[in-house]
Amino acid sequence: MSASGNPRKTLSLMDIFRQPALRTYMIIGLTALLICYTQLLERGSSSGALIAVLVAIPGLTSRWVISPALFLIVTTYLMIDPEMGFLMPIYDSFARYGPRGMYRANRDFELSDLLLAGSILVYLVAQLRLLSLTYLGMPDDPPPRRKGQPEPAAPRRPVESIDDRELFWMFGLSAFSTLLATVVWIGIARYENGARLGQDWGIEKPVARWMMFIWLLMTALIVVHAVLRVRALHRMSRQEARLMLQDMLWSETRREQERIYQWRRWYRARRGE
C-alpha cells in the first residue's frame, strides 16, 4: 500500500506530487507566494521578500506546520518596514548608516494592497488545506500515545475527500473577502465622525478607528451568538431541558437539601445501619 493510500503514513513530497489534487494546491500556493513576492519587491523589500518566501516554501513542500505563522509575521513586518531598517543595524552599523526608510503610503487604499492581501490569503488557504490533507486530519484529536512507544502517526484525511468545487469556492471566497475587507476599511477610514468624536475625548484617530471596529465586531459576534443560542435552545432535547430545570432547582435549594441528607446520614450512622 502506498503512503497516499494509508491514512496513517506521512506523505512525502513525491506522494504530494503524485496526487493531482494535492499538486494543484501546492501550485496555487507557490503562485500566490510569487505574487506576494513581487508585491513586496514593489514596496521596496528585496531580501525581506525572499526571506518570507523561503519561510513559506517548506510549509508547502515538506509539512512544516509553523511555516504559515512565520510567513504572516514576516510579511506583516515587511509591510511596515520593507527594507528591514529596524533589524539591519544588528549586523550593519546603525551609527554609520542610520535606520533605513520606512514605508510611506499616500492614500488610505492602494491597488497593490489589494493584490498583496489577496495573494497572502490564497497562499494561506492553500497551505492550510495542504496541511489538513497531509498532517493531522483532526488537529485536536491525535491518537493516544502508549507508554514506551514512539508517537503514532495521526490519521490524515483521504485525498478522495477533496471536492471538485473546492477551488472555485476558495478563489471566490478569497476575492469576496479581499473586496469586502477593502470596502470595510475604506468605510472606516472615511467615517470621520467617529474619529472626530475620539479626538474630542482625547483619543487619537487610529485608536478611535480601532475602537470603532472592535465595537462593530463585537456587535456582530453578539448577534450571531444570540441567533445560534436561540437555535440551540429550540433544538434542545427533552432530557437536556429537564436537566437544565433540575439544575436550576438544585442550585436554589442545594444547601437546604444537603443539610437534610447530612442529618439523615448522621442518624443512620448513629443507628449503626
Place this chain on the structure above:
Amino acid sequence: MLTSRGWWLLFLILLQLTLGFFVSSRFGSAVVIVGLTLLTWYAVEWLQFQYRVHFVLPKVTIRRTLRADGRRVPIVWAAQRFDVIVEVVLDSQISIPYLVVQDRPPSGCERLEGRDEQTQRLSIDDAVAIEYTLRCDVPGEIRFEGVRIQMADVQGLFYYRQFRREPMTYLVLPPLADANGQRRIAKSHNILPPPGLHRLRQFGSGSELHDLRDYRPGDPPKMIAWKASARRDRLIIKEYESDVPVRCTLFVDTSPSVRIGPSRETMLNQVTTIASGIAQAALSDRDHVGLVLFDDKETEILAPSRTSRHLIELLHKLARANSAAPLSPAGDLEALVPLANPLAHELYPELMDRRINRLPWSMFWQPLFDSNKVWFLLIPLMPLAAVVGWALGVMVTFTFDYTDELRLLAGIGAQVRDLLGSALIPLLIVCALAVFGMLFWLIFGLSGQFPPWHTLRLRRKRLAALFATLDDAPPGIDVRYVEDDALFAGRLQLFLAEHHRRYPVALYDKQGHYLFHSEGKIAILARAITQATSRARDNELFVVMADLFELKDHLEPLTRAARVARARHHQVVVICPWMSGIPIVDEQLDAAARAAEFRKVGLEAGFRGLETQLFRQTAEQHHQSFAALRQEFGKGGILLVRAQRHESVRLILNRMDRLRHVRARR
C-alpha cells in the same frame, strides 16, 4: 469548537489587525487590509461551519444492520461470526467536507475483521458505510450504544464532536452444538436398560415394529402386512412400538451469586450453555423440555413443550437471564466512579456539558457550620473592624501627611484606651482569636476546592444530575445521590450494567460477611420443584442447575421437595456449576497429595507466596463443600454432579432414556 490551528491563526489575525489599525496612519493601510481580509475569510468559514453544525448535521441519519451468513438477522448465536454494517446518510444538499464516524462496538465481542471507523466527505450522494465482523462467545445480550461523529472544516480550523446515541440491543443465543442441532449420536434402543428394569414394549405409533396380529375391522389398511397376509392367507396387521416422550424441566439458578466473575467464566454462563445443550438435544428427540428460572426473589416458568418455537423462546429466556450483571449492596464508590464518569462523558456528552450540568464555585465550599445563621459569631469581629479601620486611618493620614486628621485619630485612640482601661488587652485577644477563627473558616471552606474532595464531588454531582434526568426521577433525588453513598453506588452499578460495562463487585461487606449467599433462593427453588411435581403428568426429570456451595447448611427445604418428587416417581438431578480456575482432582487422593496438586495448579496459574496458599485453601474448601453437598443429596437418593458441558448434557440424556423405559414398563 476551534482547533489549535484555528486558535493560533485567529490570534495572529487579531494581532495583525490591531497593529494595522495603529500603524495605518503612518505606514499605510496594507497591514490592516490584509488583517481585515483574513478576518473576513475566517468569519465566513466559521459561519459556514456553524451552519453545518446547526442545520446540516441534524440531517445525518444512521442505520445499523447485523448480517450473518449473508442475510439480515435480528439475533445472533454465540460463537457465530456476524457483520455489523453502519450506514451514515445525509439528507441535505450541503455536504460535510470532513467527517469521522466511529461506531462503538459492544463489549464482550471480539472484532475479527474490518474497522469500526470511517473517514470521508459526506454528501447526499455518498453515504458513509462502516463494516466490520464480530464474534461473541458468551450468550446474553450485546448492546450497540451509538456512533461517535466528528466533523471539521476544510482547513482544519474548527471541529465539532457528537455522540449520536442510538442504543440497540441484540440477543446472543446460546450456541448450537453442531449444525444438526446437537442430535444425539446414540439411539435410545442401543442404551442398556438400568439394572433391575425390564423393557416392556407397548403398542403405539412409533417407527419400530413391535408385533403382528390378525386384522380386526376398523384397522387402517396401510397397517396390513401384505407378505405375512399372503403367507398365512388371512389379513395380518403390523403393530409398532410406542414412542414415549419424556418431560424434562430445567431449573436454572439466576441469582446474583452465579453472575460473579469474568463474563466468559461465570457460573451462569456454564449452566446456560448446559441448559441450552440439553434443551436442543431433548427437543431433537421430540421430548418435552420446560424451563424454570429462579433467583432469591421470584421464578419465571416456561411450561414444557417440544416445538421449535418453544426452543427459540427457551433460548431467548436463557440469553436474557445471562445478560444481567450482579449488583452488590456494598458498592465501592472509589472503584465505580472512575469507571462511570468517562462512560457518561462518552455516551451523554450533551448532558454532562458544563453549560447544562453546571458546577458553581460555591458547591465546592466546605461549610464549617451546619447552619448559615451563625453570623452572630461575627460579633467579636466588630471591635476588630473598628481597630483595623482606626489603624488604616492612621496609616493613610500619616502617609499623605494630613496632620490634623492624624491628630484627631490619635486623640480618639487615646480616649478609647482611657475608656477601656484594663479591658483593652482582653478585647484585643478576642479580636486576635476572631482573626484566627476567620482564617480557619476560610481555609476549611477552601479545602473543598482541592482534590480528592473536589474531584469526587465534581464527578458525583454531574453523574447524579445525569441519573436523575435519565430516570425521570422526582426533584431532589440528585442531592440524595450526592449524599447517600449506598444509593449512589447502587445506581452507578445499574448504569454500568445497563451499558454492559464490567465493574468490580464487592463480595463482602465492611464486617467481612459474604454478600452473595442468596439463601432465599433455596425456598424459591423448593417451591418451584413442588409446583412442578404437582403439575407433572408422569415420570419426569427435574434438572436443578444451581450454585449451592455456600448453602450446604440451608438445604432442608430443597431436599424435602426433591424427596417428594422422587416419591412421585420423578427423577431429580442436581448440577453444580464449578468455579472457574478450581482444578478437579481425583477424589481418592489423600489430603497431602491433593494439597500438592492444588499448589502445583496455583503455581502454574501464576500465583506466588501467600496467593498460592490462599488458592490452595479456596480449592480445598470448594472440594469439601462439594463433597458435603453430595453427601447431603445422596441421603435422599439425589444425584449431584459437577457442571461439565458435554458430560452433563450426556448424563441428562441418559437419565431421560432411563425414564422412557421405566415409563414404558408402567
